Amino acid sequence: QVQLAQSGAEMKKPGASVKVSCKSSGYTFTDYYVHWVRQAPGQGLEWMGWINPKSGGTKYAQKFQGGVTLSRDTSINTAYLEIHSLKSDDTAVYFCARFWFTGANLDVWGQGTTVTVSS
Amino acid sequence: DIQMTQSPSSLSASVGDRVTITCRASQSISNYLNWYQQKPGKAPHILIYHASTLQSGVPSRFSGRGSGTDFTLTISSLQPEDLATYYCQQTYSILSFGGGTKVEIK
Numbered sequence: 073q074v075q076l077a078q079s080g081a082e083m084k085k086p087g088a089s090v091k092v093s094c095k096s097s098g099y100t101f102t103d104y105y106v107h108w109v110r111q112a113p114g115q116g117l118e119w120m121g122w123i124n125p126k127s128g129g130t131k132y133a134q135k136f137q138g139g140v141t142l143s144r145d146t147s148i149n150t151a152y153l154e155i156h157s158l159k160s161d162d163t164a165v166y167f168c169a170r171f172w173f174t175g176a177n178l179d180v181w182g183q184g185t186t187v188t189v190s191s
Numbered sequence: 192d193i194q195m196t197q198s199p200s201s202l203s204a205s206v207g208d209r210v211t212i213t214c215r216a217s218q219s220i221s222n223y224l225n226w227y228q229q230k231p232g233k234a235p236h237i238l239i240y241h242a243s244t245l246q247s248g249v250p251s252r253f254s255g256r257g258s259g260t261d262f263t264l265t266i267s268s269l270q271p272e273d274l275a276t277y278y279c280q281q282t283y284s285i286l287s288f289g290g291g292t293k294v295e296i297k
Contacts, residue, residue: 119286176282177225181234
């Protein structure tokens, strides 16, 4: 079945970087954009950006521009979110999700990856 | 950027009650409005897209209405399993989410 499987929880120190993976299965990876969404503890959903797996093209929310990098490896059907220069307020759950163009919605979500930033 | 404002931020209702959540966009988004349900500790999942189209498998007690800037999500008869936070989202211009409405059962 269609799935997005994310990498496991990470604990990092301030100033470090982290790379979260999102592996797709059950559909053609290059046919759907992958979006990333952040959820800080007890807070709402915050859109971070998207990547077009076919072209590698990206779009970032202004808030995250320069602080994160989206990439992909089409040989293993995997999208990545890299967060640079981590701060304590980057502590959050990060979700990847597939964008279904016909319905204009995020129809399949990964299970989420918890990133904790603490000294 | 398009701002999405949801109200109320939380509500408490009894099983069987009719519940309505409102979402307002800062500019017209046509019908590019989605509703998601997020249960505690889980990823969100899509309930309604294009403002009023029920996603396959979603119970018919959920419905959505609206176009332009004002939208509603209605649960016609609240069930215990509807305990969750509900988010609206616009996909008219890039993406953005409302702040969420936490639904509790009395």
